[in-house]
Amino acid sequence: MTKDLYARHRSVLPDWLALYYEDPLEITHGEGRHVWDSAGNKYLDFFGGILTTMTAHALPEVTKAVSEQAGRIIHSSTLYLNRPMVELAERIAHVSGIPDARVFFTTSGTEANDTALLLATAHRRSNTILAMRNSYHGRSFGSVGITGNRGWSPTSLSPLQTLYVHGGVRTRGPYAHLDDRDFIDACVADLLDLLGHTRPPAALIAEPVQGVGGFTSPPDGLYAAFREVLHERGILWIADEVQTGWGRTGDHFWGWQAHGRSGPPDIVTFAKGIGNGMSVGGVIARAEIMNCLDANSISTFGGTQVTMAAGLANLNHLLEHDLQGNARRVGGLLIERLRAVAAQVPHVREVRGRGLMIAVELTRPGTDEAAPEAASAVLEEARAGGLLVGKGGGHSTSVLRIAPPMSLTVAEAEEGAAILERALRSI
Structure with missing residues (x-):
């Protein structure tokens, strides 16, 4: 089904319309900080539709x-x-x-x-x-x-x-x-x-x-x-x-x-x-x-x-619900957790950000040279582990962008960090 939709996408939409993943993902529904694809796979969403899903998927008050x-x-x-x-x-x-x-x-x-x-x-x-x-x-x-x-x-x-x-x-x-x-x-x-x-x-x-x-x-x-x-x-x-x-x-x-x-x-x-x-x-x-x-x-x-x-x-x-305060508290924990991981991964040049706006910049080990292929590999591995993150960067797309809904819980932050740690270590 997804391959058929991808073929239809390619036949009627512009070539420059970017898609993530070698096997593009169709998201069919979401709840809280999670989304599901057309095959029924569940993902922890750390990108929120490019920071648009600010509070939660299917927030009852909004719907x-x-x-x-x-x-x-x-x-x-x-x-x-x-x-x-x-x-x-x-x-x-x-x-x-x-x-x-x-x-x-x-x-x-x-x-x-x-x-x-x-x-x-x-x-x-x-x-x-x-x-x-x-x-x-x-x-x-x-x-x-x-x-x-x-x-x-x-x-x-x-x-x-x-x-x-x-x-x-x-x-x-x-x-x-x-x-x-x-x-x-x-x-x-x-x-x-x-x-x-x-x-x-x-x-x-x-x-x-x-x-x-x-x-x-x-x-x-x-x-x-x-x-x-x-x-x-x-x-x-x-x-x-x-x-x-x-x-x-x-x-x-x-x-x-x-x-x-x-x-x-x-x-x-x-x-x-x-x-x-x-x-x-x-x-x-x-x-x-x-x-x-x-x-x-x-x-x-x-x-x-x-x-x-x-x-x-x-x-x-x-x-x-003081989601700003939650972003400060949970985001601070997530940044420190990712920095601890980064210290053991040679590809990671820097973990930066504040609140729930966090970046992991990847370079070729021992240099400041961007590593977009490493970022793509981590993106794929994170998806395979059940986590969605974004990409960005100035000179190339070698930065992982993490911006989950601001209602993210401590347990979900730990879960996402563990998945991302495995993905980073895989490169």
Whole structure:
């Protein structure tokens, strides 16, 4: 059955539409932190549909909210008043940390980042954007143009002039040998030098933790230091929280808060987990920025009643059950467990992350050379053992990405770590 579906997939879908595994997997249903395939095999899910299943598979509160709302009305567009959209926007504005916040809903993180770019360039009357090396911001024409990861940027054509800044990767690059304070100082000096050679940019867009890039991040405080430089020049700061938002990092509700001494970003984008699998993305900005457009706009499918109902139920569950705290506690245990394993596996260069956003970077033993074939082998072995993880990385897909639903239990973390340990030792 799966082979037949794979053949049909290949005959009607693009060649560039990536699939995991030599024998691709069809997931048919899930519950909690587990999913099942079409052959009836059960897996512990440590990737959550690329961080979209934030709380749990088939979370009763979300499925009930979606079902009840679908029984009333699913969609009417933003041309009509929409109570669930207003209610979720009020909740998000409140937790955003942005004063006088306005919220615009989209269907994805890509669309959210495109909207943020539209707002920033219109507000600043500039089409120059600062972005981080090794970054990923989506698959649209605009967001591809600011993506600093060659593996996910299929064209150099862009409506924007993009300049790439150092700092998103702590343990690679020309400043890797410096301590944290000197690393930040060197990145700020690089930013200042760059700004001296270009017309004033509209904004800097940055992921607090780079997702597709392999869960890399700078030392805490880098973006606060950048913010001071940007603010002096009127340049906006866009925090791409598509993967880091809603408490996944454990220490903070938003990833930017690790860099927050100079206040919140001007614009925050979000998506992925807020809908727990439903297509919800959005942009938060203070009113003067959000309202700067001088033409009409709508979102046909952003903010539908059924996706907003899912978002409200999911956010309520997340807050009421302190899943941020659970991500900190269980994620901390999982990171330490994996670091103990890594110390005995020559292929592992680094285990990094915070909360339930964890990466295992693989290289050829004794070198810093990426080992994508090893990552693929571990992915296959983990699946055979009943565990699903993701892949990523800057120069190649040699990083295992671990981001289970934030309700992960200690027992499930131990189970997953044991499976991953066997898979790592197999290479």
